[in-house]
Amino acid sequence: MKDINTEQAILNAAITIFQKKGMAGARMQEIADEAHINKAMLHYYFRNKQQLFEAVLMSAFQKLAPQMNIIFASEIDVFEKIRKFTAGYIDFMLENPYLPLFIIHELKHNPDFVKKIMLHPNKPDPKPLIIQFEKEIKAGRIKDIPPKQIVLNLFSLTIFPFVGDTLFKIVLDIEDKDYHKMIQERKTLIAEQLISSISA
Amino acid sequence: MKDINTEQAILNAAITIFQKKGMAGARMQEIADEAHINKAMLHYYFRNKQQLFEAVLMSAFQKLAPQMNIIFASEIDVFEKIRKFTAGYIDFMLENPYLPLFIIHELKHNPDFVKKIMLHPNKPDPKPLIIQFEKEIKAGRIKDIPPKQIVLNLFSLTIFPFVGDTLFKIVLDIEDKDYHKMIQERKTLIAEQLISSISA
DNA sequence: ACATTTGTTAACCATTTGGTTAAACCATAC
């Protein structure tokens, strides 16, 4: 049984191609070529394009979630948690630059898939962080802002520069190299920005 | 000559379909149906799919830019400008919810088109705002943070909640209706957050 | 050793899709 190798090779190739071209833009033949196997194998292991795609999207989502939860669930000070998250997540995205836009785009175009994810056990869960915010608000250490809004801000500041990089490079009239420097700078900058925006 | 009407009808239909399905996912027949015309007309007016798509993407981009520039170029106080931008832009996106993700996604998948836009006169231009930031920093009224980073934050906080709405609804475990409320709340919230994060 | 299951391949198929064409339509100019 060498099926385990082949199946993984298909999945890896599919991840690469789907992330780059999206569900609609990807071609089965292209995925087969990327995996150096016969196209029929794709159907042998994953039945059809839709199911292969869903396996890829699910695996992409699975990759996101743990990365978040490790930090969200750790037992550290709120501010320190924010710092850990921004720095850690930026590093993670530097290694997986296609991931966030891929997930966001395909999630929006596959509403049925959203339901499947909702039922899945391994979701990103910011609840521990939200509870910490609530405590800090009660203690008067941070401003009375809806905690979910703070999380939304945290996500936006961290993730959007990767999702919208092409647009930003145009609007800010900036080269790839300089943009990369800005991203590096953000690893510490946005945590401090966010903290000072919520500190009481 | 009723060609002007037909051409516009095609463009409108194409905008609708391309925004919903993307370049790769859209079908010429679907666009023709949406416009209630014969498919051959698409080719009569726009030659082929690529050119029709580029016309759509350009028009979408043209829609974004003025909306930004009006606010960026106006002669008002920096903080007031931030408030105007967030509120105004959120309203704009509530009316065009597909626009930002469409532009970002297609820009990333059509690198050649990026060059075309760079040459185009009507680009979003945050330079007036950046100059204001620089002045305020020199005057010691706001912290010494790279102005482009502030603009990046402003964009992220404003636009990302629309781009990533599907993901957020999953992560924050929130219904459409409540998410809409959060967005409304953000119209004033994020301006104040951003301002307090940069105030000296 | 041999039968059976599992994995792999090349050739093939039906449908979809972007694009074309030739004829028809229709407004306007003469």
Next chain:
DNA sequence: GTATGGTTTAACCAAATGGTTAACAAATGT
């Protein structure tokens, strides 16, 4: 009125694409 030009339509076409099949190879169990 009818010739002329742009506009619209239905039918058509070739290529691409997702998916299938039947034969072949390689393990696996007995």
